[in-house]
Amino acid sequence: xxxxxxxxxxxMRQTGKTTLARRYARGVRAxxxxxxxxxxxxxxxxxxxxxxxERLRGIVIVDExxxxxxxxPVLRVLADRPRSPARFxxxxxxxxxxxxxxxxxxxxxxxYLLVRGFSVAEVGAARLDRxxxxxxxxxxxxxxxxxxxxxxxxxxxTTFLSRDVPQLGIATPPxxxxxxxxxxAHYHGQVWNAAEFARAFGTSAPTVRRYLDQLTSAFxxxxxxxxxxxxRKRQVKAPKVYLSDSGLLHSLLGLTHLSELEGHPxxxxxxxxxxxxxxxxxxxxxxxxxxxxxTHAGAELDLLVVRGERRYGFEFxxxxxxxxxxxxRIAARDLDLARIDVVYPGDAVFPLAPGIRxxxxxxxxxxxxxxx
Numbered sequence: 001x002x003x004x005x006x007x008x009x010x011x012m013r014q015t016g017k018t019t020l021a022r023r024y025a026r027g028v029r030a031x032x033x034x035x036x037x038x039x040x041x042x043x044x045x046x047x048x049x050x051x052x053x054e055r056l057r058g059i060v061i062v063d064e065x066x067x068x069x070x071x072x073p074v075l076r077v078l079a080d081r082p083r084s085p086a087r088f089x090x091x092x093x094x095x096x097x098x099x100x101x102x103x104x105x106x107x108x109x110x111x112y113l114l115v116r117g118f119s120v121a122e123v124g125a126a127r128l129d130r131x132x133x134x135x136x137x138x139x140x141x142x143x144x145x146x147x148x149x150x151x152x153x154x155x156x157x158t159t160f161l162s163r164d165v166p167q168l169g170i171a172t173p174p175x176x177x178x179x180x181x182x183x184x185a186h187y188h189g190q191v192w193n194a195a196e197f198a199r200a201f202g203t204s205a206p207t208v209r210r211y212l213d214q215l216t217s218a219f220x221x222x223x224x225x226x227x228x229x230x231x232r233k234r235q236v237k238a239p240k241v242y243l244s245d246s247g248l249l250h251s252l253l254g255l256t257h258l259s260e261l262e263g264h265p266x267x268x269x270x271x272x273x274x275x276x277x278x279x280x281x282x283x284x285x286x287x288x289x290x291x292x293x294x295t296h297a298g299a300e301l302d303l304l305v306v307r308g309e310r311r312y313g314f315e316f317x318x319x320x321x322x323x324x325x326x327x328x329r330i331a332a333r334d335l336d337l338a339r340i341d342v343v344y345p346g347d348a349v350f351p352l353a354p355g356i357r358x359x360x361x362x363x364x365x366x367x368x369x370x371x372x
Contacts, residue, residue: 031058135247189269
């Protein structure tokens with residue numbers, strides 16, 4: 001906010017964007033004006049946005065901004081005023097329309113911050129299993145019991161698909177997206193296969209690809225793109241797909257308690273996706289710096305992070321005895337990696353081979369430094 005006249009807090013519903021904005025507002029000395037576009041009164045106040053906003057000073061916060069994208073051209077005019085008396089904090093669940101509109105109207109004037117759910121660094125390593133089971137959405141994590149958390153997540157999925165998704169400009173029927181999202185949960189951590197999904201839905205590959213992109217635009221899904229190295233190997237060229245929140249994954253899989261999760265066939269994939277998100281956040285890596293690598297011969301690497309000329313590899317193994325596999329040795333050689341970390345459910349950090357080490361999930365915050 002000190003460096004930009006307009007800042008956008010974006011992210012999935014219920015990640016705490018409004019709470020964060022209100023906490024920020026209490027700490028500033030300037031006047032603060034708050035608009036929530038889900039309240040009819042505030043929506044009416046902004047019926048003529050130039051008239052309502054031009055006179056304001058200090059910090060102006062606009063929540064649920066995706067409900068009125070016509071605000072962005074007005075914000076551009078107000079942000080370009082000499083010695084602008086106001087700075088603007090806009091909050092919203094990201095959508096293609098929101099990002100496109102703001103990029104056209106506020107190019108060079110807005111800085112985006114992505115707000116995700118709780119991380120291990122925020123809740124503490126002692127609560128790691130609880131975070132994995134319930135996910136990072138604050139109300140799910142803080143629920144009084146696992147059953148109450150599951151009930152909240154089930155309600156969230158219903159509300160998200162029936163009310164929130166249509167507000168993002170997505171016209172796909174909620175029942176169709178729910179079927180797709182549930183099916184995607186069973187493919188969590190796998191390479192995207194459009195033909196298989198199209199057969200299951202009795203539709204075309206471009207149509208199911210649109211469903212995938214719609215959930216990705218709402219931050220419900222992560223698409224991890226493949227890395228194409230200059231090596232003489234046939235490589236996988238489709239993205240891997242993950243549900244971005246482990247708690248929602250478990251809800252869609254019908255899992256309530258940790259004992260159920262530990263006995264489920266997707267436990268390894270769930271752990272992989274959960275720790276992948278943790279590593280990406282710990283590194284401070286952008287989505288366009290994160291990849292996976294796999295060849296048709298079977299060599300693979302769960303996460304490859306590329307920052308400048310440096311490459312870092314990560315494998316996620318739910319085992320008490322992490323080891324160096326032939327696949328890791330091939331990746332280290334072919335990708336010219338600075339280091340490979342094998343993340344496992346423990347608390348110790350120890351070497352496995354030159355350039356390869358085991359990192360316990362509980363030690364992640366101290367063992368893995370943010371990228372510079």
